[in-house]
Amino acid sequence: MQKAIDAALGDVNQTLRREDTPLTADPALVLVGDGGRLDSLGLVNFIVALERRLAEVSGRPVSVIDLLMSGDGVPFDTLGSLRDLLVKKMES
Amino acid sequence: MTNPLRGVILSDVNLQNLAGYLENDPSLPAVTARVAPFGQIAQTILGGDPALFEGGADFAVLWTSPAGVIEGFRELMEQRDVPPERLDEEVDAFVALAARLLDRARIVFLPLWTAPAWERGLGLLELRPGAGTAHALLRMNLRLAEACAEHPNLHVLNAPRWAAAAGPDAIDPKTWYLAKIPFAAALFRGAAAEIKSALRSLFGGARKILLLDLDNTLWGGIVGDLGWENLRLGGHDPLGEAHVEFQRSLKALTRRGFLLGIVSKNEEDIAREAIRRHPAMVLREDDFAGWRINWDDKAKNVIELMEELNLGLQSAIFIDDQKAERERVRTSLPEVLVPEWPASPLLYDQALRALPALDGAAATTRVDESRARMYVSERRRRDAQKTAGSLDDWIATLDLQVKAEPLGPGNLVRAAQLLNKTNQMNLSTRRLADSELDAWARRQGNAFWTFDVTDRFGEYGITGLLGVSLENGHARIVDYVLSCRVMGRKVEETMLHVAVEHAARHRAGDLIAEYLPTPKNRPCLTFLQGSGMIYDDRTHIFRWPAGRDYARPAAVRLVLAEVTS
Numbered sequence: 001m002q003k004a005i006d007a008a009l010g011d012v013n014q015t016l017r018r019e020d021t022p023l024t025a026d027p028a029l030v031l032v033g034d035g036g037r038l039d040s041l042g043l044v045n046f047i048v049a050l051e052r053r054l055a056e057v058s059g060r061p062v063s064v065i066d067l068l069m070s071g072d073g074v075p076f077d078t079l080g081s082l083r084d085l086l087v088k089k090m091e092s
Numbered sequence: 093m094t095n096p097l098r099g100v101i102l103s104d105v106n107l108q109n110l111a112g113y114l115e116n117d118p119s120l121p122a123v124t125a126r127v128a129p130f131g132q133i134a135q136t137i138l139g140g141d142p143a144l145f146e147g148g149a150d151f152a153v154l155w156t157s158p159a160g161v162i163e164g165f166r167e168l169m170e171q172r173d174v175p176p177e178r179l180d181e182e183v184d185a186f187v188a189l190a191a192r193l194l195d196r197a198r199i200v201f202l203p204l205w206t207a208p209a210w211e212r213g214l215g216l217l218e219l220r221p222g223a224g225t226a227h228a229l230l231r232m233n234l235r236l237a238e239a240c241a242e243h244p245n246l247h248v249l250n251a252p253r254w255a256a257a258a259g260p261d262a263i264d265p266k267t268w269y270l271a272k273i274p275f276a277a278a279l280f281r282g283a284a285a286e287i288k289s290a291l292r293s294l295f296g297g298a299r300k301i302l303l304l305d306l307d308n309t310l311w312g313g314i315v316g317d318l319g320w321e322n323l324r325l326g327g328h329d330p331l332g333e334a335h336v337e338f339q340r341s342l343k344a345l346t347r348r349g350f351l352l353g354i355v356s357k358n359e360e361d362i363a364r365e366a367i368r369r370h371p372a373m374v375l376r377e378d379d380f381a382g383w384r385i386n387w388d389d390k391a392k393n394v395i396e397l398m399e400e401l402n403l404g405l406q407s408a409i410f411i412d413d414q415k416a417e418r419e420r421v422r423t424s425l426p427e428v429l430v431p432e433w434p435a436s437p438l439l440y441d442q443a444l445r446a447l448p449a450l451d452g453a454a455a456t457t458r459v460d461e462s463r464a465r466m467y468v469s470e471r472r473r474r475d476a477q478k479t480a481g482s483l484d485d486w487i488a489t490l491d492l493q494v495k496a497e498p499l500g501p502g503n504l505v506r507a508a509q510l511l512n513k514t515n516q517m518n519l520s521t522r523r524l525a526d527s528e529l530d531a532w533a534r535r536q537g538n539a540f541w542t543f544d545v546t547d548r549f550g551e552y553g554i555t556g557l558l559g560v561s562l563e564n565g566h567a568r569i570v571d572y573v574l575s576c577r578v579m580g581r582k583v584e585e586t587m588l589h590v591a592v593e594h595a596a597r598h599r600a601g602d603l604i605a606e607y608l609p610t611p612k613n614r615p616c617l618t619f620l621q622g623s624g625m626i627y628d629d630r631t632h633i634f635r636w637p638a639g640r641d642y643a644r645p646a647a648v649r650l651v652l653a654e655v656t657s
Contacts, residue, residue: 015113017115018124048277049277
C-alpha cells in the first residue's frame, strides 16, 4: 500500500507547477479541506494515479475513484485517513 | 543561467497537467507555461486575457480535440453525412486561426488529432471516405500538416505516436469525466518530452554528434582479438545483420546533418583497417568527423575530440555497450547525453531510432544536409594544417571565398537558424523568428547580410550574419554572428570590412558595436578586442571611424551577391 502511495505522490508531483512544493508521504499531510494541499485537479490526478499504482502493486483492479463519487463529499482529509480507508476497502 | 522559455497552452480541454509536465521535465530548455481557460481558443487568440502573453511568449501549444474544433467531425461522429471537402475547409479555417497566434507567440505547436485506440467506429467502413471517422481523421491530419507547412513557425507534432507509446489507456474516460482531462499521464509525459525536444531544435541546444564505441557496438566482437575478417558484421547471422542495420541508421543520420565520431579503446591502425576493409561496413572513415582510438580514458577522449571539432560537450551523445564506460562519461561529463543502451545488439537499431535527442537532426536547410560532409572536410583541413607553417600561411593555402548576400527568401530560414543557435561569436545574442528577422531587415535604415564561406576543401555554407542599423549618424552593428566552424579564418575581419564599407557608403560618422555579455559569448569580445576597433570597456562599445578603411584580409576573396529568391 505504502509503495503505491509513494509512487502516486511521485506521479502527482510531476504535474505540480513550478511554484508548488512537492507532496511528501507524511500521514498528517492534509490533502483536501482546510489547508489541503490538493485543488480539485490535483485530487483527481492523485486518485487516478493511486488507482493505477494500487493495481500495479496488488495485481488486481482497485477502484479508488468511487471514493470521490459517493455523493457525501470526500471521505478523507489527510494522507493517513485515505490510507486507512483504502486498507479497509482492500480487505473487504 | 538562461531564462526559461515562456509558453502558453490553449485547448478546448483541460491541459493544466501538460503545463506541470513541461515545467517539471528536467531536460533543457527550462520552460514556464501558462494555460488559457479551456474552450476559449478563438477568444484567446483574437484578444482574450492579455496577461497570458504578458512579456511575450516564446511558444504556444494549440492542442485540440478534433470534435471540439472541427464541427464537421463532430457531426460525422454522430453518423451524419459530412462531405470530405467540408472537413478540409474547416481545417483550413482552423489553421488560419492558429496562424493568428503567431502574432502573440514566436512558435506555435499543433499536435495532430488523435482518436482512442479502443474506438472501433464503423469497423470495416472506418476507412471509407465520407463514412468512417478514422478516414476523416487521417484526412484532417494530413490537411493540417500541409496547411501548417505554409507557415514556417507553425509546427505540427505527431501526437498519435505519443498515444501509441502510452498504450491502450492513453485516452482516459475517467479523467475526462472527473476533470475534462482527456489524456493519461503517460501520454502527457510523451507530449512534454517531445515539445522539449522540439524547443531544443528550434531555440538551440539540439545534440549534433554521436560518439560511438567500436567493439560490440558498431560491430560484433573485439577486432584486436579476432581480426577484422572475423567480426560479426553482416552475413547470414542475426547479430551481424543487427550491426549492419544499426550502421545503416547511423549513416542515414549523417544525411540529416548529424555528425558521427568514434571513441574507442583499441589500436588505431587495427580499428581503422577494419573500417576500411570489412566488406559489410556501411560506415567508412569519411563518415566520421573525427575519432579518438587509443587506450586513454574515454571521458578524456570525449573532451579532446569535442575540442578538436569545436563543439560543446552539450552537443554530444555517447553510445557504448559497456556500462562502466557509460557511467564514467555520464558522471564525469554531465553535459554529454549518455543513453542507457540495450545489452543485446539486436535492439541497438531500435534504441537508436527511439532516441528523442535525435529529433534535432531533421535537416531543414542545405547547410543541415551537408553538415556532416563539412566536418569530414574539416578533418582533412586539420590534416593539411599539420603540414603547413604559421596560421596565416595555412589560411593563405585555403583559397577562402566569402560571399556576402543581403537577406532574402533564399537565405532567411538558415539565417534565423544561425541567429537563434549561435552562442559564442555573437555580439548581442538576439533571438528572432524568421518573420521577425525578415521584418527587421526590411525596416528603413537596416541592412542584413549572410556570409557563405567556401574553401578548397568544401563548403561551410552560411556561417556568418551581420545586421547593421543606421541611426543618429552612426552605423550600429546589431547582429554580428559567426559559426564556430569558421572562427579564426579571417571571416571575422571580412565581415567587419563589409560593415565599415556599408557605413562609409551611407556617410555614417562611425561604425559602433555594443558587446552584450552572456555566459557564452566571450570569444566575440576577445575577437573584437583584437580587431583594432577602439574599445570603451565601461560601456562595452567598440568604434571604428567610417572614413577609415578596414582592410579586407588578403587571403579572402569577397563576393558581394544580390538577393536570391
